[in-house]
Structures are given as structure tokens and as C-alpha cells.
Amino acid sequence: MHKLQKLPRSFFNRPTLDVSRDMLGKYLVCGDKVGVINEVEAYIGQDDPACHAAKGLTKRNEVMFGPAGISYVYMIYGMYHCLNVVTEEDGFPAAVLIRGVVMDDACAKTDGPGKLCRHFEITKEHNNLDMTADFAGSSQGLYIAEKAGDSVAPEYKATPRIGISKGQDKLWRFVIC
DNA sequence: ACCCCGATCGTA
């Protein structure tokens, strides 16, 4: 049984599409809950009309403009939260939305960004947390990990993103087949 | 102060 290793900032400080694909098969850890990520979406910069940062910096999206490896959690439709991980270099607004994970017991409860956050009890309290292992002082319960020795990348497909009204032309949703 | 809209989900 290999141990889970928290991913470093360098994993997230890369082109967002690369990070998105590479996040498939990784482990989302929140407290004592763990799930394997099987569905993500990329939101990339001010030229992506579906990106929250498309119209510039606001109080809500400010963490997207910061360094990679930071959590971006926001409320949607007044009743759900969505969890993202910020990507790319400091100053460039982009993130990966985690849309689904699979768990040993509770897959049906984690197959959507809102349901996933509800089951993991992720709220705006989890916004702007350092999810990486770069610094000893940053260690806390919300992070992405890989299993030591896991080398084969899972098969995946790319599709348009879900629930958006602009930017449907981009195939920036990635799902494990 | 007001209005519109949204990276969703459960129910019909």
C-alpha cells in the first residue's frame, strides 16, 4: 500500500490544460475524506469568457490572480459551493474546477461540483487555502495527492464544459473514460 | 437601492 503524497506548487504552476489532465486519477483529500478525481474543467484567463476572471479582478475571484496551488471556493446558485485549484504563474488568473470524485462507498454523492462540496463539507471557509506541500507552515487538511508509484495516466476524454453560456466551443472538460 | 444572472441539483 503506497502512501499519499501531497502535490507541490510546481504541479499547479503550469499550463492549466496540462494540470487539468494530470489531476485526473489524483486524490482529493479533505480532512478524513478521500476521493479519486475523475472529472475536471479548466478556466483560463481573461480571454476565456466562461472564466470568472474574464472581466477582471473582483473580490470574489482575486485568488485566481494569485499563485498556483491555492483553493478557490465560491458559492453558486445561492446554495452550492464549487472547489477549484488555482493554476499558472502569479498574476495570471486561471483554475481547475473539480467536478467529480469517486469514493469507495459514496460515489453517487460526489458526482458533481456542488454535491462534491456538500459531501466533503467544503464552504467559503475553505477559500484561499494553500493546498500544496511547499512550506511546513502551510500544511492543512485540504489538498491534492498522488500515490507513490502511480505512473500510468488514466484514459480520458475532452468535452465542452457544463453549465456555461459562453465558451462552449472549448473542449476544456476532462473525464476519465 | 435595484436588477440580473449564475462553473447546480433535485424533482416533475
Add this chain to the structure above:
DNA sequence: ACGATCGGGGTT
């Protein structure tokens, strides 16, 4: 197909 439900952000 539709309603629930409310915060963010732009406009008056």
C-alpha cells in the same frame, strides 16, 4: 423542463 435560493457585480 423547471424551481429553489442568494451573493456578486454592474447600474440607477
